[in-house]
Amino acid sequence: MDYSSSGKMLVSVKKQRRSIVLTPALIASANNPMCDAAQNSIVRNNLRRQTLSRMFEAVDSGLLTSDVKRGFLEFASTTDLSYVTGARQLKTLCGHAVQVPAFSGEGAQQLPPSTVGSVCPVHSLLMAESSSFFDALIKYSRNSNLQLPYGECGFLKQEINEILNAMINGEDAIAVREDNCVDLYQAADYLLYQDLRVKTLDYIKEQCTRNLSLALDIWAFSEVYYLPELNGLAFDQIIRSFPRAIQESLWPQLEFDMVHRLLSHPGINCSSELAVLDAALRWLDVDWPKRSAHGESLLSCVRLGLMNTRELGVLMQHEMLSRFPSLLALLKSFPNVPPNLLDVYRRNSDNLAFASTPREPHEAVMLFGGWCQEFGPRAACQVFNPRANTWTMWSPNASRPSNDIGQVERRVYSGCLVVNDVLHLIGGFDGERALNTVSCYNLKTQAGWYEGSCMIYKRYYVCCASIGSQMFAIGGHSGETQDRCGGRLDSVEKTSVDDNSWLPVSSMRTVRSDAGAAALNGRIYVAGGFNGQQYHDTAEVYDPATDQWSFISRMNFCRGGVSLVAMGNTLYAIGGNDGQSRLAVVEAYQHESEGWVFSGRLRRQKSNLSTAVLEGGIMVMGGWSDQPTVGILSTVEKFNPTADGATEQLADLSYAASATSACTIAGRELIKRYLGNQLLRASNPWHVAASPAAAGEAAAPEEINSEPEGSTDTHFIQSSQDADLLS
Template sequence: MRARVNNFDCLCSDTVEFENCVVTCNVIRTELSEHSGYFKTLFKHHLNGRKVILPEFLSPGFQSVLDYIRNGETDISSMNVYDIVIAADYLLIARLKQDCAHFINNQLENDPSTALRLWIKFRQLFWPELGHRALLKVLANFQEASQSADFLSLSLEDLVTLLENDQLNIAEEYSLLDVIARWVAHNPKANVTELLLNLRLDSLSPEELHKLRNNPLVRTQPVYSQFLEMWPVAMPTQQISQLQINRMHSSRNPQEVLIVFGGWCSEEGPGAAVQVFNAKSNVWNVCPSSLSISQMPKRVYASAVLMGSRVFLIGGFDGTRVVKSTLCYDFSRDSGWVYKSYMYEKRYFVSATECNGVIYALGGHNGEAQGRLSSAEKYIAKDNQWQLIACMNKVRSDASAVSVDGRVYVIGGFDGRTYDDSTECYDPATDHWTILTRMSTARGGLSCVVHEGLIYAIGGNDGFRRLKSIEKYNPETNSWEYFQNMNKAKSNFSSVVIDNTIYNIGGWSDESEVGIMDQVERIDIKSKKISSVDSLHFPASATCVCILRDIDLVDKYVNCQPTMDHNVNNNLPARYRDRSNGDTRRNIRAIIRNRHVDFVYDVPQGRRRRPRRSRRRSREIANTLE
């Protein structure tokens, strides 16, 4: 490339030099004017001179600019992109600047370890979009960023900016103490208390709080130590403001949010409410009518698939009939639910998953006698079109589907007579299904998730009873092995993975109190520890779920207020609604108490009444729909 550049020297009409620098470049005036707004204006008024002197800071990136102007391209790398951006920005070469932005965005997406360096560099430029994007990547990958060499070189102000941010992604708040200690060891003269004040104390367990009080680094800070002794009733002081105390009481925003759609709600059948779970604060909310997502039609035994910012609800039962519809909601637009192309088959008890940007709907039941299906179809979102694919080797309803490494896996199910222990794999390249190793137990109404390339088959029904057991499958070895037992046997529930933790939501159990559950159980995949979290607002089985991971959208949905109007109130099961006759306008407010939501409304006389809350559980009647 250099040889090609040097061939222009004989045509060069001008020389570019740099202040306080011996570097010179021979240039062609017309060439620079064509591509650079800066040189176009300069040469328009600088007619006689043959020498142009530029600021010294443009020198490192100027040769890359010349390569780009003369050859239409230049080598952009993590080592030179900052210098090229400075030169392209100063010289008004918009296309080159956009190429650099594209490179940086790809680098942030594929190599988050570079985000910290890019944030430090690009926030100094007048390019807030890139600086903000780099900051979000640092916050989302803070554990990785804190291990880099660049981290120890952060200023105190930079580190405080990160630690105080609500979007800081950290699995355990207490682990920030180790991060602070490592930075302080490299910056011993820093104000340690200013860093410690950014710990969210309400997110610490009693054991962690005790360890914090006795930590050697903390004990060297008398102001903070005294404050900790008074926590959680500590008051503001000259050194610690009320704003900082309020922050300590709050939890950090999640990087992802769990969204539950519809489900079978006790004796009332299919529901339409949308429930949102914040795993950081362990709180469920029902989406208010201010978000059009709350106006979804009733659905049960459907499947939810997220692609980009859009969620697709595939098939299901609406309380009257089995449907073949595809419902779509765009989180980024909040413009309501839209009906997309219909499937070839009506399907409920359907399994669906996304693979390589394509949605696959597998098996299910069409609502007719002997209506369980082996057929499968795929949805091309850009064309809004369903296409039939090869049928599965077995008839399957009540199965579960996932995708791993470009292949679709469907696991378990029910054929109308027996529950299945088999697994099939679909290769989109060959349109062919392959039977794989069997599970140790037949499972219908199970739920499957993927974590680090392994498939987890959870619970279900073996034809005799609901199951507690979880098995995991390794696609590389084509083998199943036992993983762990849940606390409670269940089927027809939903499962997702957040932060190395499996969440099992609602479902139907035949243990203890038989019926539909509102309980949510989580399993730490690394330690296999099982615990319970805040329950659903109301018991529900046969829900479908998705995980929204777009940080720009998560805050909008995770912080939706529990206050509800009449429309959302009607989406809830009757026992959780306001039971007023509707003759008088009322102000409805949601009060969260333990596992339940009570709707309290104010009547004109100022008298408050609360609907009675039944504890009775009813039998699930989904199996009678056939």
């Protein structure tokens, strides 16, 4: 607020059908009570009693900014207000300071020397403004010397100096550190000091993300003292980073009930149950004589039904498993498990389905639209669950009344970006015309699809990337065929989630449709594409700071219909068409000095595919192939750059499609909204799935996911005898 601005009325506060005018002089005085000239200005203006009384009503009503309010209260406490109506009440509120015993410590040097080890006079209105606890205490206390319960609340004794300093000088005056963050949070929570509570909570959340040892420590501490907010925050971070958390030195020091509760939790973020086995054995091995009684319970947290033959072999060969003959016998007799051995799981698990129910994923992939051999552009969304290795189909005719993610329009060759939990489908082709529209869907509110601002140009075969809240639409085809490039574009435009329009930026150095784009280290990279006459092996980079495009090293292959993916500090060019055939080779770009290098091969040659980064790998979905036969693909594979470019076969799409668009969504609770009963579906020997009719679902063919080819080599097959046994 500009306190020096001219004008009669800065704030009008309506109260009891009357209003007051806060003049610039009054607000300047309130903001700076130490300014004698400003105070004299108020005296010279001879403010009426009623006006000043209304000023206090404005303060109480919360219509002033915190700085103006704080300044006015300071001014009021140092000014003779005896002529004001209701002066006795005003004196009670702002005419004295409340004395709180202060303690020496790290925060003491930030207070006046006279307060250290004695009492700290803090203005009562400043305390009441900051803390609802003090607000109530001051109103109903006749004593100006407040005694806090230091004996019962040690965190108050440790942090009161910094708390008082924050009340005097604002929250920015307090230093939140790893060694005091929990005590400050408890003090702020106890004193109902909301601004400081939020500040410390944000700090703790950020630190727990980086420091899993701190997360474990806070989780254990909040189990002893009832701090549900801290408990949930730390626990969520532990299950999100489970494989790393169990390597911390604090892990074996946790109590059994905490370890058991964690290992049983469905939200553990691990791609293999071997991580759960490792966590249990590390905890048991620290003090085997005392902890051996808990061994059977902890090992029963390992969901055997989710383990493949290799993982089960690792489990059976583990030295410590020999100490549990009942579990070892269960594994050796698998899948023909005698009833008496199943009692091991019955008494340690709520039900046998626990042993086979997939864990809840923290990441999932959404795939939109696609060109189908029979239907052309498809109006549908598919969601991949990496824990169950299944696809959930959402389409306009799907029986999912609680979710309208499937109401997406027909769209192919479009871009797909998720920014601030809002999904954007950019441009594309609907089977009849090129599109400049942007369809948006808020993943959290689930309020349905809505139209965002339209692009300047129609674009399909478009590639897109985002940096922060900015989104870029790059190249593509306008649908016009009369210009020199047959409708293909070199233009680029951008928008922000906070803007309502697209703006042009510098054009690429080359006309490109069917290119790939990705953002890395604050810059946009584009590779490959087609200009109407030839396929490109060139690549270029855009720097938003200079609004300039520059060429980088050429790829080893020409690639149209290529996907460019950024993962870690590396770019990967996947698939594409070199003008003669589709490509299976993957090449990577990390440094200009190294250029593009071979990184691996896909299982099939393909172009016009979709990719998404998922759990340390790159999912490659659908596309068009000419090997061994020409056609649209339903196959899905996961490319792992860290494993010498190896690929893993995943469940097929619900329908074969090329020219799709895909994105990764994150957040366990968010993802559960879009997976439906796929959280309970997996190919495993322990789980007996209910029929669609029993589950109350329509058995539409497009919503039934078949087992991926080759899955019998990965999972055990349950006999009918075992099915009867488990039911």
